[in-house]
Amino acid sequence: xxxxxxxxxxxxxxxxxxxxxxxxxxxxxxxxxxxxxxxxxxxxxxxxxxxxxxxxxxxxxxxxxxxxxxxxxxxxxxxxxxxxxxxxxxxxxxxxxxxxxxxxxxxxxxxxxxxxxxxxxxxxxxxxxxxxxxxxxxxxxxxxxxxxxxxxxxxxxxxxxxxxxxxxxxxxxxxxxxxxxxxxxxxxxxxxxxxxxxxxxxxxxxxxxxxxxxxxxxxxxxxxxxxxxxxxxxxxxxxxxxxxxxxxxxxxxxxxxxxxxxxxxxxxxxxxxxxxxxxxxxxxxxxxxxxxxxxxxxxxxxxxxxxxxxxxxxxxxxxxxxxxxxxxxxxxxxxxxxxxxxxxxxxxxxxxxxxxxxxxxxxxxx
Numbered sequence: 460x461x462x463x464x465x466x467x468x469x470x471x472x473x474x475x476x477x478x479x480x481x482x483x484x485x486x487x488x489x490x491x492x493x494x495x496x497x498x499x500x501x502x503x504x505x506x507x508x509x510x511x512x513x514x515x516x517x518x519x520x521x522x523x524x525x526x527x528x529x530x531x532x533x534x535x536x537x538x539x540x541x542x543x544x545x546x547x548x549x550x551x552x553x554x555x556x557x558x559x560x561x562x563x564x565x566x567x568x569x570x571x572x573x574x575x576x577x578x579x580x581x582x583x584x585x586x587x588x589x590x591x592x593x594x595x596x597x598x599x600x601x602x603x604x605x606x607x608x609x610x611x612x613x614x615x616x617x618x619x620x621x622x623x624x625x626x627x628x629x630x631x632x633x634x635x636x637x638x639x640x641x642x643x644x645x646x647x648x649x650x651x652x653x654x655x656x657x658x659x660x661x662x663x664x665x666x667x668x669x670x671x672x673x674x675x676x677x678x679x680x681x682x683x684x685x686x687x688x689x690x691x692x693x694x695x696x697x698x699x700x701x702x703x704x705x706x707x708x709x710x711x712x713x714x715x716x717x718x719x720x721x722x723x724x725x726x727x728x729x730x731x732x733x734x735x736x737x738x739x740x741x742x743x744x745x746x747x748x749x750x751x752x753x754x755x756x757x758x759x760x761x762x763x764x765x766x767x768x769x770x771x772x773x774x775x776x777x778x779x780x781x782x783x784x785x786x787x788x789x790x791x792x793x794x795x796x797x798x799x800x801x802x803x804x805x806x807x808x809x810x811x812x813x814x815x816x817x818x819x820x821x822x823x824x825x
Contacts, residue, residue, distance in 0.1 A: 484540045488682060492549055495532040499551025505542070507559035507611075508535035511652050511672065514679040516558030516581060516615035518691045522636045523619040527626060535680050536560060544569045552576040559583075559611035561603060564590045571600045580604065581611045581618070583656060610653035616645075647696045667703030668696060707748075714748035721753065723819040724767045731792050733819060735760060736767035736778075743770045743777075747804070750781025758784070765789055769814065776814055779806040 495503065504520040507513030517533050524531035532549075536542060536557070544566060547555070557580035561567060571578045579602045587605050595601050604614055620636050637645055651668045654661055662668075675694065681687045717737070724736035734757045737749055746768040753766025764784035770777060780789035781804055788802040798807025809817075 484542055484546070485682070488534055488542075489546060491532060491534065491682075492546055496549035496551070498530065500530045500532050500549065501551055501553035502529055502531040502556075503547060503549065503552055503554070504531060504533040504556045504558065505536040505547070505560075506533070506557075508537045509676050509679045510559045510611075511676075511679070512583075512611040512615075512656055513559035514681075514687065515612035515649065515652065515691060516556075517681065518688050519615045519619040519636060520556060520558065521688050523623055526623060526634055526636070533681055535682060536562075544573065548573050554579065557581065558615055561587050561590060561605070565592065565595075567601055567603075568592065568595045568598060571598060576600065578602070581614050583607055583610055583614070608657070610649070610656040612652050612656075613649050616649060641692065644695060645692075648694055651696050651699075664700045664704065667700045667707060670703035670706050671699030671701070672703075710745060710748045711752070714745045714752055717742055717745070717749065718752060718756075721756070722767075723762075725817050725819050726763070726765070726767070726792055727795065728816055732763040732765075734763045734765040734767055736769060739768050739770040741770075743768075743772070746770070746779045747781060750779055750804075751783050754781055754783045763787070769809075772808075775808045776811055777806060778809050778814070780804070 502524060504517060506517040506520075513535075517535075520531070521533055523529075534542075538560075541563070547570060552574045553576055555570065555574075555576055555578045557567070557578065559581060561580045561582045562570075567578050567580060570576070577600050581604045583606055585607050587603075591603055591605070595603070604618070606614060616636070623634060623636060635642075651662055651665055652672075653659075654665045655669050660666075672694075675690070678684050678687060678690060684690075717739070722736040722738070723733060725733050735753045737753060739746055739749055742749070750766035750768045753768070754764050755766075757766060758764045764782050764787050766781045768779040768781070780792060780800075782789050782802070785803075790800050790802055790805040793800055793805035793807040796807040796809060798805060800806055
């Protein structure tokens with residue numbers, strides 16, 4: 460079985476088109492590629508933007524090439540305005556790395572064919588496997604590390620660490636990507652990124668870590684942020700978790716302040732039992748926190764451990780169901796009314812006349 464790992468999933472944000480053009484397939488990026496071609500730069504690294512796994516992979520590539528004084532050009536690769544094969548066919552190219560993506564179908568094969576270079580790609584999405592053709596598997600210049608059990612950031616860290624150990628001289632056996640203190644801090648960060656990337660959620664406070672990390676996403680473009688590598692080195696998981704917890708606590712406090720008056724809801728006109736609900740018009744951004752708090756209050760009131768949050772979304776009435784009970788599946792209700800979601804979190808659109816038939820009576824539940 461091939462040593463595999465997944466992720467082409469580029470997270471996109473509502474950024475003006477002109478900004479995207481400037482930041483990715485821009486004059487500056489193309490100029491960097493032209494300069495690299497003139498200098499016959501042998502190593503090119505493209506990383507998935509704005510992915511943290513891609514950015515950390517780029518950091519490890521940067522450290523590896525810097526330690527060995529190897530010329531290398533590193534650029535962000537965005538699926539919004541991607542580079543073309545001809546853009547990166549630079550003179551003298553020997554090795555090209557794709558970090559946290561494998562490129563469009565046939566992209567790697569065409570690049571390798573036109574440059575006669577080695578291409579090493581890292582990904583951790585199951586969908587990446589279907590985009591690798593049989594001719595690419597058989598091409599000796601192409602290596603795909605697609606591992607659905609390991610994030611790209613971890614795989615890149617292990618790969619470049621091992622490569623450095625193999626190439627360092629016998630007289631300099633102390634050379635490494637990171638010193639012991641940096642390594643300890645970095646490996647904790649990588650474990651949390653992997654826990655989120657693979658949707659395992661096994662580590663304590665991964666949600667808080669994710670929230671604390673999100674402010675860094677805007678800094679993951681090494682073209683516009685020359686301090687990116689140093690900033691990534693300084694990120695501390697404990698600091699991010701602390702920040703994320705403070706944010707969650709603030710949101711929970713805001714949600715509790717709203718819950719002065721709640722509803723008693725007969726789910727599916729009572730077919731699915733009863734729970735507590737709340738009309739959150741104007742506060743829908745707190746629906747998750749409100750729903751979870753209502754779930755706990757429902758249990759205390761002797762009802763099903765579900766919280767129903769209802770609000771207008773454009774011209775539709777939306778109902779979000781949340782539960783803090785692992786044995787309860789809210790999605791069965793949502794699916795029955797044309798919606799969907801996860802057992803702990805689901806939603807659907809409900810007609811106003813139908814919704815009115817779900818209301819048992821208005822009451823105050825503290």
